[in-house]
Amino acid sequence: MDKVIDIEERIPSMREKRRRKTNKKFIFIIAVFCIALLVLLYFQSPLSKVGSIEIHGAILYDEEFYFEKSGVPIGSPYWGFDTKEIEKELLKIEGVSKVSVSRKLISDIDISITELKMVAYMENDGKFDLLLENGDIISSDINYPNVPILNHLDKPDIRKKLTHQLMKMDKDVLHLISEIIYTGTEDYPDTITAYMDDGYEVHAIIPTFAEKMEFYPEITSQLEGMEKGIIDMEVGTYFSPFNKVYGIEKELIIEGDEEGEGDVDGEENE
Structure with missing residues (x-):
């Protein structure tokens, strides 16, 4: 039961x-x-508003420029924007190759900019624009030291060839170049003249410019104590003092292979 x-x-x-x-x-x-x-x-509360925006990698333009282009003012809703949309907008700026936008901490925004490298200044009616590694020219107010000024490089194809050479060049040598003037003609379209900070003048051709300039420190060390002059690297490597350039005088030939290696000897060239 x-x-x-x-x-x-x-x-x-x-x-x-x-x-x-x-x-x-x-x-x-x-x-x-x-x-x-x-x-x-x-x-x-203020925690839901954008408290600060940190911008990293700004060289071609100042941080305020990127801040305005981001379209996110301080005090705007922290969750009121799409980071991907901001990245798309900033990538439209000339000279910008990569952008990363992220939210940090409680109310901070981090914007990391990757820019194309600046190669040289381009003189344009008394103003100086920037030549970038891809051959593009942009306007900018920045003061970027240790890059040469380029003159008479109006042809885009010639400009890109020279840009490629400058990108290959050793930075220590590149920083010695004060100005490069394009002197090409119809018969000789690749000739240039480079004015150096240490007082020398270099005559060269664009296709071998970086290769020949690799030996520039060695060449000038051999010329130490002598009068400044012209180092001709167009074919071989020759040196002529400035006060002898326009006369039938002694010219120094830097002996060695066609890359400019060797010792400095004196020879009579008439």
Whole structure:
């Protein structure tokens, strides 16, 4: 015969289960209310606004320029913009090759800019534009030291050839070049003249410019103590003092292979 359980014996346990269930519902409602309240307070507080924007990698343009182009003012909603859309806008700027926008900490924005390298200045009616590594020219107000000024390089194909040579050149040698003037003609379209910070003048051709200039420090060390002059690297490597250039005088030939290696000897050239 089955045991009969008195209902009065079960009432306390049923009440306890009902109380626990009620408490869980109450706690859940309180938790939802608290979370909603915190979210509401967050969006009403300064923490939900953009507090600062840090920009890294700005050289071609100043940080304020990128800040304005980002379209995200300080104090705007922190979650009110799409980082990918900002990246697309900044990539439209000339000279910018890569952009990364991310949210940092509580209310900070981090913008990392990767720019094309600046190779030289281009003189344009008394103003100086910037020549980039891809051959493009942009206007900028920055003061970028240790790059040469290029003159008379109006032809894009010639400009790109010279840009390629400057990108290959050793930085220490490149920083010695003050100015490069394109002197090409119809018969000799690749000739250039480079004026150096240490007082020498270099005559060269574009296709071998970087290769020949690799030996420039060695050449000038051999000429130490002598009068400044012209180092001709167009075919071989020759040196002529400035005060002898226009006369039938002694010219120094830097002996060696066609890359300009060797010693400096004197020879009569008439």
